[in-house]
Amino acid sequence: MAANKTLLILPGDGIGPEVMVQVRRIVDWFDRRRAVGFDILEQPVGGAAYDAHGTPLTDEALSEAMDADAVLLGAVGGPQYDNAPRDKRPEAGLLRLRKEMDLFANLRPALVFDALIDASTLKREVVEGLDILILRELTAGVYFGEPRGVETLADGTRRAIDTQSYTEAEIQRVAAVGFELARKRSNRVHSVEKANVMETGVFWREVVTDLHESRFGDVELQHMYADNCAMQLVRQPRQFDVIVTDNLFGDILSDCAAMLTGSLGMLPSASLGAEDETGRRRAMYEPVHGSAPDIAGKDMANPLATILSFAMMLRYSFGLGDDADLVERAVQNVLAAGGRTQDIVGPGMEAVSTTGMGDAVLAELDRIAA
Ligand code: IPM
Ligand code: MG
Numbered sequence: 001m002a003a004n005k006t007l008l009i010l011p012g013d014g015i016g017p018e019v020m021v022q023v024r025r026i027v028d029w030f031d032r033r034r035a036v037g038f039d040i041l042e043q044p045v046g047g048a049a050y051d052a053h054g055t056p057l058t059d060e061a062l063s064e065a066m067d068a069d070a071v072l073l074g075a076v077g078g079p080q081y082d083n084a085p086r087d088k089r090p091e092a093g094l095l096r097l098r099k100e101m102d103l104f105a106n107l108r109p110a111l112v113f114d115a116l117i118d119a120s121t122l123k124r125e126v127v128e129g130l131d132i133l134i135l136r137e138l139t140a141g142v143y144f145g146e147p148r149g150v151e152t153l154a155d156g157t158r159r160a161i162d163t164q165s166y167t168e169a170e171i172q173r174v175a176a177v178g179f180e181l182a183r184k185r186s187n188r189v190h191s192v193e194k195a196n197v198m199e200t201g202v203f204w205r206e207v208v209t210d211l212h213e214s215r216f217g218d219v220e221l222q223h224m225y226a227d228n229c230a231m232q233l234v235r236q237p238r239q240f241d242v243i244v245t246d247n248l249f250g251d252i253l254s255d256c257a258a259m260l261t262g263s264l265g266m267l268p269s270a271s272l273g274a275e276d277e278t279g280r281r282r283a284m285y286e287p288v289h290g291s292a293p294d295i296a297g298k299d300m301a302n303p304l305a306t307i308l309s310f311a312m313m314l315r316y317s318f319g320l321g322d323d324a325d326l327v328e329r330a331v332q333n334v335l336a337a338g339g340r341t342q343d344i345v346g347p348g349m350e351a352v353s354t355t356g357m358g359d360a361v362l363a364e365l366d367r368i369a370a
Contacts, residue, residue: 004037005318008068010045010061013090014291015301015354016074017048022303022358023072023310026327029365034323036314041068045097046076046090046291056093065097070317071284072310073097075291090291098138101282103271104170105177106138106250107312108288110237110257110267115335119262119344122234127260132240133181134257136250137174138271140166141200143247164200166246171207173274178244179216188220188241192229192249204246226253233257254288264289265302265343268309270316283317285309295342299353302341304331307361330364 007027011017024040031037043049043061050056056076065071076090086092097103112120112130120127145163152158175191182189191208195201205223212221224232226249232239233256245253258267267289273282287305295301311327314320335344339360342351352360 004039005069006067007038007040007313008061008064008071009040009042010065010071010073011042011048012045012074012076012291013047013078014075014293014296016046016076016291018297018299018354019287019301019303019306020072020074022354022361023306025358025362026307026310026365029362030314030323033365033369036318036320036323045073045093047078047081049093050081050084050088050090054088056088056090057096062097062100065101065284066282069280070313071097071101072306072313073284073286074306075287075289077291078293078296095143097284098271099144101271101284102139102273103282103284104137104139104274105174105272106136107181107270107272107316108134108136108250108254108257108267109269110134110254110261112261113266113332113335115332115338116262116266116344118346120260122237122260127237130237130260131185132237132257133185133242134250134254135174135178135181135242135244136254137166137170137244137246138250139247140170141247164198164246164248166200166204168203168207171204172211175208175211175244176215177272178242179212179219182219182242183216186241187218188222190222190224190229190240190243192224192226192243192245192253194226194249195223196225200246208244229253230256233260258288263302263343265305265341266308267305268312270309270312272316281317283313285313285317299355300342300351301354302343303354303357304341304361307331326365326369327361329368330361333364333368334360 011020076094110132112127117124142162142164145165148162150160193201193204195205258264271284275281311324315324345351
């Protein structure tokens with residue numbers, strides 16, 4: 001029997017803990033019913049860690065994350081932390097995890113489930129069958145560039161500075177992941193930047209072009225400006241297969257792509273590091289949605305994005321494609337049978353609770369695995 005996988009669970013803030021309760025039931029199901037077993041650790045992160053320990057990420061949580069086979073995170077943030085210093089804010093814990101674990105490749109698939117087409121604000125014919133993957137660079141760019149800060153000028157007025165910076169290696173490694181992913185999909189990559197305005201944009205385009213020529217000539221590559229990409233995402237989203245872009249553009253474009261699918265409550269993500277000599281890579285999985293403080297604690301939140309993030313873990317960290325398919329199929333069937341949380345409920349349908357959605361996915365897993 002294979003050794004158990006160590007899984008670190010970071011429920012976080014807002015709706016994070018309640019969606020994570022449902023995901024744990026799914027993890028337990030796999031533990032009982034399938035070949036894969038888990039040793040589960042749990043730590044607070046974000047505001048929850050700040051409240052308990054005065055920091056959004058404890059050293060203990062970070063070290064467990066570095067050693068775990070995979071990390072599953074709920075969400076971080078809340079209005080009560082809006083005035084905390086930047087390094088104490090919940091988001092700082094998340095950014096530190098990404099940086100220290102060196103999770104440079106952030107996969108954000110945007111897939112339209114047939115049952116949810118009418119939940120999209122876009123017309124059916126625009127989004128039907130949509131399946132795109134945004135690959136966001138996650139450990140560099142303006143999120144981490146130095147110098148940054150607010151300074152007082154000689155005349156007594158102030159100015160704020162952020163720095164966009166990318167090294168050749170940082171661009172190459174994420175672009176390589178993009179080309180590799182495209183080969184397993186529809187073999188098309190859009191590389192997105194602002195080469196018309198930014199030095200980093202010109203450089204990004206040059207590095208991606210060279211890499212394409214030297215190693216990935218079989219993949220179809222197109223360059224696109226980020227503003228045009230935002231427009232094309234709502235105009236004709238099915239032209240895209242893989243979009244590879246920097247940290248900030250990726251943050252913005254992935255929210256935009258997410259909404260094409262009907263709800264932010266549906267979208268999972270995977271953040272991956274580089275493979276080491278043994279083929280192991282650090283990885284963290286999390287829903288694209290945030291902590292949704294307005295509905296937290298009400299058993300209303302949609303747990304599917306986090307459940308689907310667990311499916312991505314099975315696929316990308318453990319190579320368990322069949323098990324991942326099982327989760328995705330269960331979710332699809334539940335939706336097809338009319339299972340809806342309030343964020344995706346259609347006219348004449350009744351919404352189920354967070355727990356009710358967990359019940360439905362578990363019942364469907366039982367049924368299809370029988
Ligand atoms: C995301 C979020 C984060 C980001 C926040 C919470 C720091 O918006 O993962 O997309 O900006 O990266
Ligand atoms: Mg975001």
